[in-house]
Amino acid sequence: MPDPKIVLDRATEILGRATSVVVSTGAGISQESGIPTFRDAPSALWAKYDPGELATREGFAKNPSLVWRWYAERRVMISRAEPNAGHRAIADFEALFDDFVVITQNIDDLHRRAGTKRLVEIHGNIFRYKCFEMNHAVEISPHDNRSPPRCHCGSLIRPDVVWFGEMLPETGIEEAYEALDHCDAILVVGTSGTVHPAAGFSSVAKEHGASIVEVNPEETPLSPMCEVSLRDAAATAVPMLLAGC
Numbered sequence: 372m373p374d375p376k377i378v379l380d381r382a383t384e385i386l387g388r389a390t391s392v393v394v395s396t397g398a399g400i401s402q403e404s405g406i407p408t409f410r411d412a413p414s415a416l417w418a419k420y421d422p423g424e425l426a427t428r429e430g431f432a433k434n435p436s437l438v439w440r441w442y443a444e445r446r447v448m449i450s451r452a453e454p455n456a457g458h459r460a461i462a463d464f465e466a467l468f469d470d471f472v473v474i475t476q477n478i479d480d481l482h483r484r485a486g487t488k489r490l491v492e493i494h495g496n497i498f499r500y501k502c503f504e505m506n507h508a509v510e511i512s513p514h515d516n517r518s519p520p521r522c523h524c525g526s527l528i529r530p531d532v533v534w535f536g537e538m539l540p541e542t543g544i545e546e547a548y549e550a551l552d553h554c555d556a557i558l559v560v561g562t563s564g565t566v567h568p569a570a571g572f573s574s575v576a577k578e579h580g581a582s583i584v585e586v587n588p589e590e591t592p593l594s595p596m597c598e599v600s601l602r603d604a605a606a607t608a609v610p611m612l613l614a615g616c
C-alpha cells in the first residue's frame with residue numbers, strides 16, 4: 372500500500388502544473404450526499420422493477436405513468452440532497468485553471484448547485500423535461516406526479532435523461548471530446564469506469580498526453596492507466612487535492 376501522503380503529493384503536483392483540466396464524475400461523487408450509486412441502488416431504487424421498464428423508450432411507451440411516477444419519486448429524493456464537500460471542491464477548482472470542464476454522468480444537478488459553471492451532463496438532468504416524440508424542451512412546474520402531462524405538440528412529456536439504448540446529447544458529447552483532446556490532466560471521481568462512453572474518456576485524454584488522477588475508494592478498470600489513484604471517498608479526497616494545489 373503506497374504512502375497516502377506521497378500519493379496525495381503526486382496528485383497535487385500533476386494538477387498543480389496543468390493549465391487545462393477535465394473532471395469526469397460518476398455516481399460515487401454524490402454517494403455522500405445520500406444518493407445511491409448504481410451499484411448501491413438495487414436495494415432501494417430499482418428493487419421492484421426491471422430497468423428495462425423504467426429507463427427505456429419501450430418501457431415509457433408501454434406504461435408512461437409508471438415511469439413518470441418512478442422519476443417523480445427519484446426527483447423528490449434527489450431534491451432533498453445537498454452538494455457535498457467533493458462537489459464544492461470541484462466547483463472551487465474552476466477558478467484555478469485557464470481551461471476547466473466538468474463532465475458528469477450524473478443526472479442529479481448537484482455539480483451545478485455546488486457552483487460549477489462549465490458542466491457537461493452527458494446523461495441529461497432529472498430536473499429538465501422534453502417531449503417523447505419531438506424532443507421539445509418543456510418547462511412544467513408545478514405538475515401532477517401521477518401521470519405525464521402533454522407537450523403543446525400533443526406528445527407525452529418525459530424526463531430529459533438518457534435511457535438505455537438512446538444516443539447521448541450531441542452538443543454535450545462534442546464539448547466533452549473537445550475538452551478531452553487537449554487537457555493536460557483528467558481527474559476521475561466516483562465512477563466504476565464500466566458505462567460507455569464515459570469509461571473511455573480517460574484513455575482518450577491519455578492518448579493526447581494527459582495524466583490521470585483517480586479518486587475512488589475501490590480499484591476500477593481505469594486504475595491501471597492512472598498515474599495516481601487516491602483510495603478515499605470524494606468528500607475527503609477532493610478537498611485535500613484542492614488544498615494542495
Ligand code: NAD
Pocket residue numbers: 396397398399400401402403406407408409410411412476477478479494560561562563564565566586587588589591603604605606
Ligand atoms: P457506478 O454506480 O457504476 O459506480 C460508482 C463508483 O463510485 C464505484 O466505482 C464506487 O467504488 C465509487 N464510489 C462509491 N462511493 C464513493 C465515494 N464516496 N467517493 C468516491 N467514489 C465512490 O456509477 P457510474 O460509474 O456513474 O455509472 C453508472 C450509471 O448510473 C451512470 O450512467 C449514471 O448516470 C447513473 N447514476 C447516476 C446517479 C446520480 O445522478 N447521482 C446515481 C446512480 C446512477
